[in-house]
Amino acid sequence: MSAGRALASHYKEISIAEFFEKNRHILGFDSPQRSLFMIVKEALDNSLDACEEWGILPEIYVEVAKKSDDTFCVTVRDNGPGIERIEVPRVFGQLLYGSRFHAVRQSRGQQGIGITAAILYGQVTTGQPSRILTKTQESDVGFEMYMQINVKENKGTVISEKPVIVSYGHGIEISITAKGRYQTGKQSIIEYLRETAVVNPNMNLTFVDPDGVTAIFRRSTEKLPDPAKPIKPHPLGLEPGEIIGLASVTKEKDLRSFLTGEFNRVSDHVADEILKESGLDGSVSPGEMKAESALKLQLAFRKVKLMPPPVDCLSPLGDEFIRRGLMAVYEEHHPAFYSKPVTRPVSVYNGNPFSVEVGIVYGGELRADDQVKIIRYANKVPLLYQAGACAMTRAVAEIDWRPYGMDQKQGTGVPFGPMIVLVHVYGTRVPYTSESKEAVAAIPEIIEEIKLALKSVGRGLKSFMNRNERREKANEKFNLVMNIIPEIGKKCSKILGREEPNIDRVMSLVANVVFIKEESSKCDGGFEVLVRILNYTSESRAFTLYAEPVSGKIKGEAMWAIPSIYPAGASEITFKVMTESDKYPGTDYYTTGINPVLVHGAEPLPGDWSLREEEAVEDGQ
């Protein structure tokens, strides 16, 4: 943004639009296949931002229609609030226009140039205007407009406009015809939509590809995310050019009130300090600010004591969105484990608040011999390109995953295993490696936060694997004692033609444990669970058993006093797990009143049983 503005002021005869027309690669429109993708991305990002800001559950329609071998028409329709018809040329036709200029706020689009660049690309490659249909709640009709961008003057020109009757209350539909190539695969429109669906589980999205094939991603929650609050820019996050920019549009009359009024965390006292450090006069008009003064201000900002920016200006995806989104999109792989997502507390780099969220999916039918799939998001937008240059990939590769049970050569590099890692970096200003926003820059503070979050989900993965391993061992021993040893007894007596020996004592000697084994069967509203408790120790055993389903709820009490069971004796309990799932989610069992080493199939009850939820949240801090 600062580069664009600096150029605009120095070379008045070249508009920003003209500049970008000549440098479209900077915005990501540098290859035919990528250009179609960029058009969908820019339009969809805007739609989702609008829905989120207005608290609307998104209904999105995306279509890529083939016009000729190398020409496609991309249409994106949303159910956002729509915009006034007179605003259309400015919103869609002017680079750097946006409501976000004065305030700093976390959003998908940040520069107010994306969609205009997309329209411009279509115009340059096909000469055709873009079609925009907007309908607001207040208006009775929608307006369909054909618009072109006047490159010299950096503004949109409406060629034709007519009112149309639409069946919906509000929304925007934009169609851009452009040259391009449609492709599928890792870096494709469909993959972008799929990854978008993961982090927007409250969205219904329909996609029609050039062959007319329809893909639908259905909403799995009706929850609305808390919208991000706009904040004023924090002094530490600004370059001199941006300070000049703010100064040129401010309504404040003097420099001192400019400081207190337009910046975050600048009190009267702090403003005085800044003026003192910079040696500037607080009474001059900010509108006349020169580069020299801006530089002095920037230096002064670093010398005074400033509070970090407030943290409530950020909007995370949150635990539920990550979990539901991953489940809805990756369910077809039947993963064995979804981690509890981890959201890091807000940190600051360079005066910009940011944070990190991480979730993982593990096992099932995910491929075990492939590298782990990393799905990267910046401000809720999937990043498909330049994975190698991205801070998120770097953070994954820098962690030694071996202690968490993954395969990794020499403890470095992207690990191998049946896993998908979701990483989301969000903030008021996410630092990208380039203007086309494809990779997050490797800022040490950001990498460190991602690593902390990854390690936290890694611990969850490890404990899942340990639990699985213990279950397998318990099953193996159960099989040994309950099946193999009795069969040896039978075979020996058959060979010798004698009676079968009583093997109870040997079974107890070999096992020396109490087995807790469950069997489940589907029933109305959930699963009926039968738990068999077999005492293969040499003494009578009594204890208390607790059950906690991995998901779903137990109907009634989840605690049982197991009365004394004689050696080689057995006892049974039954209960019902209420769940909507078609697959029995599994149950964790815990015991008290018995030496835990004597129990197979249950863990000792943690001392903080009643605090378990809080404990889990603590772990994510």
Added chain:
Amino acid sequence: MGSEVKKTLESMVEGIYNALGGGEVPEIRMSSRNRDNIVLDKLSSVWKYGDAKVSRSLRTTDGANYVLKNMYMIDFILEMLRDGKSSTLREMYYISEGWGRAKFGTQDESDLMAEDLEVITSLIREDFKLRPEENGASIIGDITIEERSRKGDFKKINCKDDVGEAGYTIPNNVESEKLRLSSTNAKFVLALETGGMFDRLVENGFDEKFGCVLVHLKGQPARSTRRVLKRMNTEMNLPIFVFTDGDPWSFRIFGSIAYGAIKTAHISEYLAVPTAEFIGVTASDILNYDLPTDKLTDKDIAALNAELKDPRFQTDFWRAEIETMLQINKKAEQQALAKYGLNYVTDTYLPEKLGEVGGIT
């Protein structure tokens, strides 16, 4: 004999049965069949299993599965003894398909367990009515044997006059109830690794010219082949000379003939000929005769290094030869001698080598 075998096997089962009923965890103990547990028996000069034992107990799943499979195998053997049948090792492997949980995963597993049973009971697989499927090797030379035919009468066969070019085929069972060694005019036995060399010596009339018996080992010799060599050595006082390729695997062939094989160390006394002499191809031959060679592979090098640690090869001769081979990084086939013409091996090489060890005087 059959009732002795039955008694031994049943007492093994009884041991398990009694432990189970008596409240003790049953186990099967046997000599460790590992290279580290091979010791030289001074009396017989062959290598046998040492004192190290391993035990398979019902405390672990692996141990219990082993015992279960063992019981099924014993049951199968007892059934064959009762019905007067026998089976090949491969047939037993396939029969185990019907044993449910006790089914063998591979034939290697069932073969190994049959050998284990020999080690545990001090019986041999012939006692168990189990036989290998492969044919024995061939013999050509002036030796007369008597083999019992299917009708039950013994038939005299002279291995020079009564056989074709392929020679006399050694049967699987070479014990005296099946095979008798009756007479010979030969002065020694020459055992050959490859068929090509066997044919070359037959065509050149080496057996008649030097008065020897030629035995084709067919690679790693089967038990029956080794047993026949052992009997020719002890019953007819024929010295045994072994002529193989010059590579680490051929050294092992010689080791199994002269010292006893690791897998069959429980019956070394019965199979091994401690006086057998190795006449080549050695690493020194490669240098002295300037033979065409191949480079050692990684597997060859690993095998040579393993032999340096093998207790059976701890002699000055073997140390020097193995180290030389590693150093020159080359191996050679017996037939590499053809470099000097088809008669070179019979006219020059073998007379020289046999002369060195006193085979030809």
